[in-house]
Amino acid sequence: MNCFHCDKSASGICRFCGRALCKDHMKNRIPYIITIFVGDKQVPKAVAVADALYCGVCKPQPEPIEMPELY
Ligand SMILES: [Zn+2]
Ligand SMILES: [Zn+2]
Numbered sequence: 001m002n003c004f005h006c007d008k009s010a011s012g013i014c015r016f017c018g019r020a021l022c023k024d025h026m027k028n029r030i031p032y033i034i035t036i037f038v039g040d041k042q043v044p045k046a047v048a049v050a051d052a053l054y055c056g057v058c059k060p061q062p063e064p065i066e067m068p069e070l071y
Helices: none
Strands: 029-038 044-053
Touching: none
Parallel strands: none
Antiparallel strands: 029 044
């Protein structure tokens, strides 16, 4: 698989959309929320990975998207 940006051989994958990334294009790192749960005192808490690989192209949503049209 080659990098989505420059066609060099990829060494990683965007955590959010699955695009392949080479070492040069892996620089973008953003928090990746694995799950959100309600902790003590009803405060929602997020379990996150601090620097997940990110392609810089896709647009990860910070929260699950509502899709009322599916119902
Ligand atoms: Zn690249
Ligand atoms: Zn991506």
